[in-house]
Amino acid sequence: MPSERKIRRRVGLLIVALIGFAALPSLAQTPAAGTAEDWVSKLGGLETAPDLDIVALRQQATERIKAKAKTDAAPLKRPPIAPELLNLPQIAAEVQFDEDAAVARPESYRTLGRIADALSDPSLLGYRFLIVGHTVSTGRRENNLTLSQRRADVIREVLVNTFKISPKRLQAVGLGEEQLLDSAHPTAAINQAIQVETIGSALVASPVVPAVVPAKAGAHKKPKH
Amino acid sequence: MNRRPAGSRKGALAKGLTLGARFFSDGFMKLVRSIWLLLALAVWAPASAETIKFEDSAGLLGASCAKDIETNCRGVNLDPGRMKDCLYRNQDSLSAQCQTDYVRAFDAIQKRAAARAAVTKMCERDVAKFCAGAQKGSGEAVKCLLAGPRGVSINCNKAVSEAGYR
Numbered sequence: 001m002p003s004e005r006k007i008r009r010r011v012g013l014l015i016v017a018l019i020g021f022a023a024l025p026s027l028a029q030t031p032a033a034g035t036a037e038d039w040v041s042k043l044g045g046l047e048t049a050p051d052l053d054i055v056a057l058r059q060q061a062t063e064r065i066k067a068k069a070k071t072d073a074a075p076l077k078r079p080p081i082a083p084e085l086l087n088l089p090q091i092a093a094e095v096q097f098d099e100d101a102a103v104a105r106p107e108s109y110r111t112l113g114r115i116a117d118a119l120s121d122p123s124l125l126g127y128r129f130l131i132v133g134h135t136v137s138t139g140r141r142e143n144n145l146t147l148s149q150r151r152a153d154v155i156r157e158v159l160v161n162t163f164k165i166s167p168k169r170l171q172a173v174g175l176g177e178e179q180l181l182d183s184a185h186p187t188a189a190i191n192q193a194i195q196v197e198t199i200g201s202a203l204v205a206s207p208v209v210p211a212v213v214p215a216k217a218g219a220h221k222k223p224k225h
Numbered sequence: 226m227n228r229r230p231a232g233s234r235k236g237a238l239a240k241g242l243t244l245g246a247r248f249f250s251d252g253f254m255k256l257v258r259s260i261w262l263l264l265a266l267a268v269w270a271p272a273s274a275e276t277i278k279f280e281d282s283a284g285l286l287g288a289s290c291a292k293d294i295e296t297n298c299r300g301v302n303l304d305p306g307r308m309k310d311c312l313y314r315n316q317d318s319l320s321a322q323c324q325t326d327y328v329r330a331f332d333a334i335q336k337r338a339a340a341r342a343a344v345t346k347m348c349e350r351d352v353a354k355f356c357a358g359a360q361k362g363s364g365e366a367v368k369c370l371l372a373g374p375r376g377v378s379i380n381c382n383k384a385v386s387e388a389g390y391r
Binding site: 036098101102103104105106107108109110112113114116117120121122123124125126154157158161162163164202203 | 278280282286287291294300305362364365368371
């Protein structure tokens, strides 16, 4: 037989639970929604699709490193290799990788899931995205370029294989340390973030990859903006 | 003689009161219990129908299995094939937490992906009927369905809920 005090306590507990229950939806939304929804709004609203040639972009980065590795300016003074990427709708996700490897660490799985949540949001389903890999400015530049490309490729694979984002909607490019996100602090952690940029519509049946890749001619042809 | 009936009357009154209180509190406790049950159901029901965010399922895997992945599956990326296989192979050396959660996490990821894909299928007719202007694959169709045109099929409505679009 519950005593009066017990009953009071139970009723009190119930009232607390009821209040908590009423507050539940708003509580549940605050931590998660803040970011995923944030990303959706940042990635939406591409006004004009840029004319991007990812293959040429990769080559450009390689050429620049080869040509000017010794004489080039310090990282913070280097001009960005792909200025056309600077003004697109974009987000930077801090993904932790194993050192010197293209393996995303478990601490970052939540972030990867969040990227997938954003990309599969109804308002972004109609877009294509570029996954951009970066590295901090330590070690050899050409290694960094390769590493960032591998990391960008891995993120794309995870999004496609694990979260079933359509591969047609995703391209990947690594820019190494050629376009530092925080060029004032070349070794800051933000410089190895994974960027996601909106690059076009997924609805137009445009060839994502050119059928024939110009072998080395691309280096001479590259247009200067 | 005089006291006795009064005393017994008092006694009866007190008895009645305690009986009443007992009845009241019993009934009340039952009510309290049933409210609790309803609350539990309300919390549980939407969770069972609606799939969870990728962020939460992937986060669960990362949180529960970080050390296990570090020791057993170094160099393996988050992948429903390779990572799941690796954890399965090393099941005996996994922490108890990881052992239960990795299956749940991959299951939840797979369920949400499947639920999202199912919307296209289950709502094909409804989209053609109610959202004629929506371009295929644009997400416009989902938005249109969410706006709640009258007459959307039960299956389509269910698919939209399960995909977590609401």
